[in-house]
Amino acid sequence: MRPSQWQIFIKLCTQLSSRQRLAGIDLLRNNGAVQDAATALIEQAAQAQSRCPVCRSDHVHRHGQAHGLQRYRCVPCGKTFNALTGTPLAHLRYKTRWLAYADCLLNSYSVRKAAQLLDSHRNTSFRWRHRFLALAKTDRPRCLHGIAEADEMYVLESQKGSRHMTRPARRRGGRARQRGISNQQVCILVVRDRTGQTLDFVTGKGPLSKAKRHACLPPVIDRDILLVTDGHPAYPVFAREAGILHAAVNLRAGIRVRGTVHVQNVSAYHRRLRGWLSAFHGVATRYLPNYLGWRWILDARRILSPESLLRATFGVFPHLTVT
Structure with a gap:
C-alpha cells in the first residue's frame, strides 16, 4: 500500500463504529481460522436437523449465503432460514468469539471476566451466558436407577x-x-x-x-x-x-x-x-x-471442550446418552 493510500485508510478508520472496529480487530488478529471453525460447527449441527423451522418440512434447497452462513429455502412454505434460525443463538453477532466464550463457561468465569477476555460489553456476556445454557442444560438423565x-x-x-x-x-x-x-x-x-x-x-x-x-x-x-x-x-x-x-x-x-x-x-x-x-x-x-x-x-x-458446548447449544449432545 502506498503512503498516500495509508493516510486515507487511517482517516477512514476514525469514522468506524465500535462494532466495525471490533470486526477489524478480529481480522487483524488473524481470526479467520476461528471464524471458519465456529461456522463449520454451526453448519454441522444444522445438518443433523435440516428441517424448516416453520413447517418442519425437509424439502429445502440452498438459497445463497448471508453473514458467513448458508441460507436455505423451504419449498412448501417458501420461508428462508439458516443454521441459527430457531435456535438460542439466533440473531447473536460475533461468531468468531463463540468458542472462546464457551471456554469461559467451562471455566466458570464471571460475566465481567468473560467480557474482559472477549473484549465485549458485560451485557453481551450476560446475554450469551443464558443463550448458551438454554438447551445445553437439558442434557440430563431421563431416569434414575438402583x-x-x-x-x-x-x-x-x-x-x-x-x-x-x-x-x-x-x-x-x-x-x-x-x-x-x-x-x-x-x-x-x-x-x-x-x-x-x-x-x-x-x-x-x-x-x-x-x-x-x-x-x-x-x-x-x-x-x-x-x-x-x-x-x-x-x-x-x-x-x-x-x-x-x-x-x-x-x-x-x-x-x-x-x-x-x-x-x-x-x-x-x-x-x-x-x-x-x-x-x-x-x-x-x-x-x-x-x-x-x-x-x-x-x-x-460429559462436555469437556468449547466445541462440544457449542454443539450442545443447538441440542446436539455427545453420543453417549444417559438413560
Missing part, C-alpha cells in the same frame, strides 16, 4: 436485576430476616443415584410441599428404586403413596451411615453446588434453573 438419594437445599430468594421488585432491596449477600425455612428462601430438590446421575428441581419459595414432591420425583425414578433420605417424616409417606422402597438415616441423632443407606453423595453435591454459586455473589431466582444446568454440565463432565 439406590437414589434425595434431599433439599435452600438458597436465599433473589430478585437481582429486576426492575420491579416485590420487596425492599437488601445488600448483596444479605440474609433472610426470618430464622429457619421461610418464603424468603427458595427450595432446590436434588436427587442423585449411586452412578452419579443427578436431577434437580427448583420447587419455589418455602418448604417443599407434598404436591411438588409428587410432581418431581415419580416421573424420574424407577418403580424398583430404593429412595434414601434423611429423617424428614414426609418421605416415608411419599414412598408409601408412590409404591417405592424407602430407607432413612437419622442425621439429628448422629447416624450418617447404615451399610449402604446414606445421603453422603447428595450432600456432597449440595456442598459443591453451594460453593460454586457463592462465587457469583447471588444468583437471580428466575435464572436459577440455568445455573443448575450449568453446574450439572461441569459436574457430569
